[in-house]
Amino acid sequence: MADISIGELARRTSVKVPTIRFYEQVGLLPAPVRTEGRQRRYGATAVARLNFIRHARELGFELPAVRELLSLSEQPERSCIEVDRIARRHVEDINRRIARLVALRGELESSLDACGHGRVAECRVIEALADQTAQP
Amino acid sequence: MADISIGELARRTSVKVPTIRFYEQVGLLPAPVRTEGRQRRYGATAVARLNFIRHARELGFELPAVRELLSLSEQPERSCIEVDRIARRHVEDINRRIARLVALRGELESSLDACGHGRVAECRVIEALADQTAQP
DNA sequence: ATACACTCTCTAGTGACTAGAGGTTCAAGG
DNA sequence: CCTTGAACCTCTAGTCACTAGAGAGTGTAT
Numbered sequence A, B: 001m002a003d004i005s006i007g008e009l010a011r012r013t014s015v016k017v018p019t020i021r022f023y024e025q026v027g028l029l030p031a032p033v034r035t036e037g038r039q040r041r042y043g044a045t046a047v048a049r050l051n052f053i054r055h056a057r058e059l060g061f062e063l064p065a066v067r068e069l070l071s072l073s074e075q076p077e078r079s080c081i082e083v084d085r086i087a088r089r090h091v092e093d094i095n096r097r098i099a100r101l102v103a104l105r106g107e108l109e110s111s112l113d114a115c116g117h118g119r120v121a122e123c124r125v126i127e128a129l130a131d132q133t134a135q136p
Numbered sequence C: 001a002t003a004c005a006c007t008c009t010c011t012a013g014t015g016a017c018t019a020g021a022g023g024t025t026c027a028a029g030g
Numbered sequence D: 001c002c003t004t005g006a007a008c009c010t011c012t013a014g015t016c017a018c019t020a021g022a023g024a025g026t027g028t029a030t
Helices: A006-013 A017-025 A044-058 A063-073 A081-114 A124-130 B006-013 B017-025 B044-058 B063-073 B081-114 B124-130
Strands: none
Touching: A006 A017, A006 A044, A017 A044, A044 A063, A044 B124, A063 A081, A063 B124, A081 A124, A081 B081, A081 B124, A124 B044, A124 B063, A124 B081, B006 B017, B006 B044, B017 B044, B044 B063, B063 B081, B081 B124
16 A cells, blocks of 8 residues: 555544544654655554554543553464453443443433423422532 | 631532632632631532532533523522423433443443453454444 | 645643642641 | 641643644645
């Protein structure tokens, strides 16, 4: 594959141009070769690496985790256990977030159900918020 | 209630001191009276307002929404419809987030299930990430 | 040769705080 | 009254993962 510009790389990976530069800045992508006019030119490995990053980000991995996964993926002879651990930790984190959101939704929906759409003075949603339930 | 210090307000509302100052800075809390030495002193209304804010934040409302809810709660004669709308929009947002997280978890768990804990070279999790599935 | 889309660097902004530096004030004990 | 020390003050900068914009330079097609 001939070298491609940053815009073309963006098109092929669905990652925006400023984001690509940002990834380079934080060391997720290696600095590419440049034209005489100092424009970036990328090859096939950059496309693959950036797709990997994008997919991991879509799955909700944070950048430090992406960094770890990238570095593991470059050591094909190592055991898969670390990868497994990172992914499992992430699944647990997702589970916690889901549980929290479900609880929030429950609390909100029950005040909404109780809301008679009268005046704000009698609004259950507002009441629920104004409730003094801080522990001392 | 006698006036209380920012630290005491923090204790009574479980909101950290720097966060209280931040809320004042962004106009969520009115600037309180000060002692001669320029220290903040709060009354009962500040405790109530900050509890309201804290509870709304715990429910996942963002600061602009909290601002709206606060302003509505101060117009007790108005209809409750606006409050209802804000809360319902928020429930929908929570639903979207839950759906997304459930989908992510599914994708992650199926790669984890397929992972035989061998070498990274055969790791399904890594494979799934490296998959070239960007739309052109 | 010119047009113009693309690229460059750099700075600053987002949301909702959090952390730290360096200095001042309050309340209690001696 | 004096001292100690916890709590307070302001201000700046950092977090995360980008996003937006200014102002200048480059590449390519006609």
